[in-house]
Structure formats: structure tokens, C-alpha cells
Amino acid sequence: MDKSAIIKTVTQYMAAWNEVDDTARRALLAQCWSEEGVYLDPNVSLAGRDALATKIGEVMASRPRARLEFMSGIDIHHNMVRFLWRLVRADGTSGDTSIDFGEVGPDGRLVRIVGFFGAPPPLP
Numbered sequence: 001m002d003k004s005a006i007i008k009t010v011t012q013y014m015a016a017w018n019e020v021d022d023t024a025r026r027a028l029l030a031q032c033w034s035e036e037g038v039y040l041d042p043n044v045s046l047a048g049r050d051a052l053a054t055k056i057g058e059v060m061a062s063r064p065r066a067r068l069e070f071m072s073g074i075d076i077h078h079n080m081v082r083f084l085w086r087l088v089r090a091d092g093t094s095g096d097t098s099i100d101f102g103e104v105g106p107d108g109r110l111v112r113i114v115g116f117f118g119a120p121p122p123l124p
Helices: 003-018 022-032 049-062
Strands: 033-041 044-047 067-070 075-077 080-088 098-104 110-116
Touching: 003 022, 003 049, 003 067, 003 075, 003 080, 003 098, 003 110, 022 033, 022 049, 033 049, 044 049
Parallel strands: 033 110
Antiparallel strands: 033 044, 067 080, 075 080, 080 098, 098 110
């Protein structure tokens, strides 16, 4: 798969996190997220497109008018991606920069995202 297609997939994924309309969000996820895709972050472990769509809706409901924005380009090698992002709240303040690592499946959709929040821990 070429890099421009992978960039489009990841961009659609981020757009899904910012889509307030459930139907439109699910349409975006149908384009970029595998039916059985796995999502992991420090607070969540889920599998399936429907589960992810529901979780995004819950997050959006708990943070009205907040959005996610890229804080880096999308780094790609083979079928793997990584990118930085942050949450921007309705009042314009933002959370820490976080990082996601992902895997793109043979059909061009994401099959896994593993997210880490904030900066990595310091050396001991």
C-alpha cells in the first residue's frame, strides 16, 4: 500500500474522533477501521468497529466541543504508523501531547491502534 493511502486512512481515523454525528462517524470508521480492529490505550481495551464508534461517542459526550489535533506528521514504515496528537478543549486549552502506534491491514484499514497519553516516563 502506498504512503498517501495510509495517510488518508489515518486522517479519516482522526476525523472520526472529531465527528459529532454518530452516523457520519460510523461512515468514516467504515472507510478506515477494520470490522475487528483493536483499540488500546491506558484506559480502554476494545475490539470491533461498533465498539470504537460507541467509545468515541462517549468520549465526545464527556468533553463537549473538544477535538483531537495532529501534533506531528504521520510516520510510516511497512504497514505500521505512528503520530502525535493532543486533545484541545472547548476553551482552547490543550492536554499533553500523546502518541499512537497503529497497524494497517491488507485492505488498507487500521487493524490496531495502541495509544499512550502524555510524555514517556523519565529514566530512573
